[in-house]
Ligand SMILES: CSCCC(=O)C(=O)COP(=O)(O)O
């Protein structure tokens with residue numbers, strides 16, 4: 001099996017697991033995985049990502065242009081994945097729309113970021129101190145994708161990270177598929193925990 005096929009299988013596994021969580025409502029969401037310095041696999045645009053087909057992913061070059069031999073169109077948001085691979089050594093980038101990430105993005109959108117403190121799951125990010133904090137930037141949901149990608153890129157420097165797009169979704173990246181999925185799950189846990197606490201406390 002060549003590298004592209006191995007990475008295809010890795011991304012298909014992640015896609016299946018996120019689909020089982022129902023994190024692809026209404027065809028939303030897009031996923032990518034690096035194949036080498038010149039190319040990555042990205043989900044095809046507009047498809048129901050809960051379905052598994054032979055046309056689920058396309059190979060694109062480092063600028064996000066489709067490489068011949070693959071059916072369909074690359075994700076409309078491929079340029080955000082281009083930012084991740086162009087600016088870091090990350091190996092996988094995951095974008096999902098959930099109710100929880102949308103609610104958090106709207107609640108804290110004016111602040112431009114949201115911070116969580118004193119939650120055990122923060123250890124999933126490799127931060128083991130007591131009372132540790134994790135902060136996620138929140139950017140406006142520009143309809144113009146190159147502009148959205150440019151704004152998103154301002155927060156992309158480390159090999160792992162996350163950016164919330166207001167009333168849209170979250171993009172999380174990591175060194176490989178395992179790490180990106182772990183971080184995505186941890187962020188979604190924090191969002192859900194925070195919203196439930198706010199509701200129960202009546203704030
Ligand atoms: C129906 S969701 C609108 C587009 C979007 O935000 C998304 O994540 C999916 O776009 P894609 O082109 O990757 O299918």
Ligand SMILES: [Zn+2]
Nearest residue numbers: 028029077169
């Ligand atoms: Zn989206």
